[in-house]
Amino acid sequence: MRTYTPADMRSIPAAANKVFTGQIFDVYQWPQTMFDGASATFEMIKRPDTIEVLCLVADKLVILYQQQPGTNFYYDLPSGRHDVESESELDAAKREVLEETGRSFARWHLIECKQPDPKIDRLIYTFVAWDQISQQAPHLDNGEKISEDLYFLPDAIKLIPKSNAKFIGSQFWKDLESFEKLKELPDLYDNRGT
Numbered sequence: 607m608r609t610y611t612p613a614d615m616r617s618i619p620a621a622a623n624k625v626f627t628g629q630i631f632d633v634y635q636w637p638q639t640m641f642d643g644a645s646a647t648f649e650m651i652k653r654p655d656t657i658e659v660l661c662l663v664a665d666k667l668v669i670l671y672q673q674q675p676g677t678n679f680y681y682d683l684p685s686g687r688h689d690v691e692s693e694s695e696l697d698a699a700k701r702e703v704l705e706e707t708g709r710s711f712a713r714w715h716l717i718e719c720k721q722p723d724p725k726i727d728r729l730i731y732t733f734v735a736w737d738q739i740s741q742q743a744p745h746l747d748n749g750e751k752i753s754e755d756l757y758f759l760p761d762a763i764k765l766i767p768k769s770n771a772k773f774i775g776s777q778f779w780k781d782l783e784s785f786e787k788l789k790e791l792p793d794l795y796d797n798r799g800t
Contacts, residue, residue: 608655608729609694610716610794616724618650630654630687634727652727657699658685658773660717661709662736662785666756668707669765669774673751681771688731695731696795703735706752708744711735715793734788759785 618634626633631653638648661668661684673679686702688695696714704710718732746752757765759782765771766780779788 607691607694609696610719610731611729612719612721615721615729616650616727618652618727622650625649650725650727655688655695655698655729655731656685657688657695657702657731657733658683659699659703660732660734660779660785660788661703661707661711661738662734662788663709663738663756665785666758667762667785668709668754669757669762670706671753671755674749679751679770680773681765681768682773685773695729696733699731699733699735704742705745705747706750707754708742709738710740712737712739713789715789715791716795717788717791717793719794734791736789 619636622634622636624632625635631651633649633651635647635649637645640646668684670682670684671679672682684703684706686698686706688698690698690701693701696716699714700710713736715734716731717734718730720730721728722730744752763780766774782788
């Protein structure tokens with residue numbers, strides 16, 4: 607369940623009809639009145655939201671090196687789909703971090719929430735987590751091969767231009783002077799969009 611949405615999010619209208627149900631993507635259509643009064647069929651795709659977490663362990667960032675079926679190895683942040691309807695996006699973030707890294711953290715801030723494509727009803731939630739309280743063995747899905755390493759900020763930034771860093775390359779944190787600045791970013795939950 608979404609507990610935070612940005613004010614400028616474009617959603618599927620309540621009157622839209624689902625015309626296709628997929629494993630990840632669903633397609634919705636609805637009649638839309640045009641400026642001249644004519645009607646046209648509009649459509650949007652819906653998929654589960656994505657969560658990603660910048661996990662800080664002391665003065666280092668957790669970076670995953672992973673592979674999924676049909677892909678080459680790539681660098682990534684702990685992340686995954688928010689696909690359990692009863693979970694908030696924060697609950698999903700905590701679950702994904704625990705599954706992929708075995709780590710749990712005391713402090714969490716939602717620092718970014720964006721809709722990368724206005725034709726897709728999907729949000730990406732970016733959290734920062736720190737003050738690790740425990741670590742256990744990860745519990746990976748059968749479609750994941752993951753190893754992790756801890757990176758100082760300059761070394762993490764050096765990963766961004768690598769061709770196999772496809773999911774960390776556009777992160778806003780690439781211009782940070784220190785990971786401490788991440789902790790100082792406002793928690794969006796303190797100023798809810800909706």
